[in-house]
Amino acid sequence: MEAPGTGGCNRVVFSSSRIRNGSIAPSHSKHSGLFPSSLCQLYEFVGDGAERVQIIFSEFRLPSTLGPTECGDTDILMVYYIVNGREELVETLCGDTLPKPILSDGSRLLLELRSSYNNTENKGFTGDFFFLTNFGIPNGFQPNQSECTFHYFRNVTSQGWIQSPNFPGAYPRNIICNYLFHGGPNDFVHVRFTYFDIEGIRPCDEDTASDYVEFSNFVTRDRKYAMYCGSWRELVVRSDGRFFRITMVSNDRLDGTGFRALYTFETVPVETTERTEVASMGKVTTTSAASRLHGSLSLKALITVPSSLAITNEIGIISIIGIVLIKFCLD
Secondary structure, X not given: OOOOOOOOOEEEEEEOOOXXXXXXXXXXXXXXXXXXXXXXXXXXXXXXXXXXXXXXXEEEEEOOOOOOOOOOOOOEEEEEEEEOOEEEEEEEEOEOOOOOOEEOOOOEEEEEEEEOXXXXXXXXXXXXXXXXXXXXXXOOEOOOOOOEEEEEEOOOOOEEEEEOOOOOOOOOOOOEEEEEEEOOOOEEEEEEEEEEEEOOOOOOOHHHOOOEEEEEOOOOOOOXXXXXXXXXXXXXXXXXXXXXXXXXXXXXXXOOOEEEEEEEEEEOOOOOEEEEEEEOOEEEEEEEOHHHHHOOEEEEXXXXXXXXXXXXXXXXXXXXXXXXXXXXXXX
16 A cells, blocks of 8 residues: 555645644535545644644544445545654544544644545545644643643542543553542542453553553552553442542553543541540540541540649539640550
8 A cells, every 4th residue: 555645645734833623524526425436635634742633523434345344445544643753554444433533642643535436325524623732631630731640629529530541532652641639638539430441461560561550549659459451341449548549551552442430539427426534523525536537545634623622522514625635545
């Protein structure tokens, strides 16, 4: 097959410096509604800096003479990544099924349409293109547009969705994406994956050359969790405290479709304990949430009475209000 741009192909270039988003579609005949039976059309997208190109199709019909799932040399749309200045074919599209979104591997992307099979069926496609810096992740706070790191805060929303870049399309190669959750003092993070398909073989380590997803209660590695890859029908994780990290890492091998998950900040109920200590001159009662954090508690109160004061049975209950006077100690 000829390299893209040869064989008399028409080329259209879209640059992010001139247009941020738009639509592409083959040129159709005004009379028949068909594009010519012999056509080669190139769509080149050139972003700036950390920008990537995303294509989302709304219509697609390129029937194949070989069957619904096998593409031939004609009536096809080829997708090229630009790797080290060279075009690398990563996908060939045909048939009647709407393709999943496409996200470039860098700031450039090339699509090539070839049609030479002479038929009279209505065919073609319509796709919307976007130059973006959020890696196709619509939610979360992204401090640096050149990094795939997103923050989610309890004081912004208590629930939401996270996803891999370009979901439900293939995620990019050689990428590291961090999802950082920040809850309140009594919060933990509950994450339920509704879809999980990360290319790899368990145990998902370097020896298996796998992409993987990592969970951690810290910014650093958490030995409590293994690395996850492959397909999981049901996967639920829960943080130990207010902070949680999810990291997705891909290599330059094969592509997967990624994940989608619902996260929820849930608050631990504040448990209260009422303890009564009986003294020779009455009783001291206190209610505290400290036992939830430190286990069972014993109460010690220092009460001084002038020697001249006569203590009688008429003295009833002494309530110590100042918290400074109360010292909690572990049993």
